[in-house]
Amino acid sequence: MAKIAVALLHYPILNRKGETSATAITSIDVHDFARSCAFYDVAPVYLVHPAAGMHALIDDMTDYYLNGAGGDKNRARKSVLQAIKCVHSLQDIFDEDDYQLWYTSATPPEGECVDPAKLLKMEGKHLIVFGTGSGLDVKNMPKQNGWLSPIEGVGKVRHLSVRGALAIYLDRMWR
Amino acid sequence: MAKIAVALLHYPILNRKGETSATAITSIDVHDFARSCAFYDVAPVYLVHPAAGMHALIDDMTDYYLNGAGGDKNRARKSVLQAIKCVHSLQDIFDEDDYQLWYTSATPPEGECVDPAKLLKMEGKHLIVFGTGSGLDVKNMPKQNGWLSPIEGVGKVRHLSVRGALAIYLDRMWR
Numbered sequence: 001m002a003k004i005a006v007a008l009l010h011y012p013i014l015n016r017k018g019e020t021s022a023t024a025i026t027s028i029d030v031h032d033f034a035r036s037c038a039f040y041d042v043a044p045v046y047l048v049h050p051a052a053g054m055h056a057l058i059d060d061m062t063d064y065y066l067n068g069a070g071g072d073k074n075r076a077r078k079s080v081l082q083a084i085k086c087v088h089s090l091q092d093i094f095d096e097d098d099y100q101l102w103y104t105s106a107t108p109p110e111g112e113c114v115d116p117a118k119l120l121k122m123e124g125k126h127l128i129v130f131g132t133g134s135g136l137d138v139k140n141m142p143k144q145n146g147w148l149s150p151i152e153g154v155g156k157v158r159h160l161s162v163r164g165a166l167a168i169y170l171d172r173m174w175r
Numbered sequence: 176m177a178k179i180a181v182a183l184l185h186y187p188i189l190n191r192k193g194e195t196s197a198t199a200i201t202s203i204d205v206h207d208f209a210r211s212c213a214f215y216d217v218a219p220v221y222l223v224h225p226a227a228g229m230h231a232l233i234d235d236m237t238d239y240y241l242n243g244a245g246g247d248k249n250r251a252r253k254s255v256l257q258a259i260k261c262v263h264s265l266q267d268i269f270d271e272d273d274y275q276l277w278y279t280s281a282t283p284p285e286g287e288c289v290d291p292a293k294l295l296k297m298e299g300k301h302l303i304v305f306g307t308g309s310g311l312d313v314k315n316m317p318k319q320n321g322w323l324s325p326i327e328g329v330g331k332v333r334h335l336s337v338r339g340a341l342a343i344y345l346d347r348m349w350r
Contacts, residue, residue, distance in 0.1 A: 028203050036339045041330035076332055154349060155216035157251055160342065164211045167339035168346045174329060 002122045006037055007046040007093060007129045008162065012137035020140055023132040025054050027061055030084060032163040038080035040170040045083045046093055055086040090142055099127035100145045104169065105135055106159050108147035115149050116173040128169065130162050177297045181212055182221040182268060182304045187312035195315055198307040200229050202236055205259060207338040213255040215345040220258045221268055230261040265317055274302035275320045279344065280310055281334050283322035290324050291348040303344065305337050
């Protein structure tokens with residue numbers, strides 16, 4: 001069975017104008033990604049951001065739970081945050097481990113997409129990449145193995161929050 | 176086909192000691208609930224809290240998007256927040272409309288649960304209630320029609336964030 005890891009990308013990301021851009025890491029994404037991934041036995045959870053100051057901020061926050069008073073009060077949070085790893089780029093992840101690379105988008109480019117349920121049945125290690133901002137800036141990213149099938153809604157908006165999209169992808173993977 | 180609405184309950188809620196308690200409404204829940212529900216054509220999104228001050232805080236926040244500068248900058252957010260309704264209690268919702276009442280929990284009481292996909296095929300109006308804190312304080316709540324099937328993980332934690340749980344339930348409803 002496949003071993004699955006997740007990356008939340010904050011650079012290179014598209015802004016609303018379609019320009020190459022960076023976004024800030026938000027603390028709620030860290031907690032929700034750590035929790036949903038622990039729930040579905042997915043690890044590590046890579047937070048990709050080029051700025052050292054952003055890593056320091058996240059390290060401070062996770063340290064409060066991993067080694068400080070927060071973890072005594074909330075042991076589940078301490079447990080799930082162990083999967084969080086800050087890296088500067090996708091390349092940092094590949095320097096550390098060998099992954100097949102899967103991208104996600106509400107509107108992937110035309111062509112065949114892979115059902116997340118199939119991913120789990122494959123061999124080897126797989127990295128699923130989620131974007132922030134207005135999505136992955138693929139022209140400045142490594143060549144992917146494929147795109148996961150988009151989550152299609154029935155209502156009046158085209159995008160879920162990245163927290164909601166992650167939860168649904170992981171649930172679909174296991175069903 | 177069923178018409179589905181959602182309520183996020185902040186009282187009566189259990190705290191970690193199992194006591195009847197209230198929680199604060201958090202802004203990220205408002206945004207994520209509004210967005211996920213709009214994505215799956217679910218409305219209204221009721222925020223249940225007894226405190227008038229908490230309603231005023233949420234009204235201020237949503238007003239910035241519904242009538243203020245925030246909505247000009249982020250039209251999708253303006254669109255989805257229209258479904259948000261602050262109420263003081265579940266009873267307020269029933270005074271407004273007639274719903275069948277469905278509760279959710281990571282660990283529902285023993286007995287038959289309903290698959291969310293079946294809910295959508297029923298007739299009439301249905302309200303799905305999500306808890307905050309350590310879950311619904313059902314002994315102080317109206318008698319439910321039933322419980323939705325719990326989301327069962329495969330990893331080391333038993334609970335998702337309520338934002339993640341909502342996204343998965345809505346996705347399962349439509350699949």
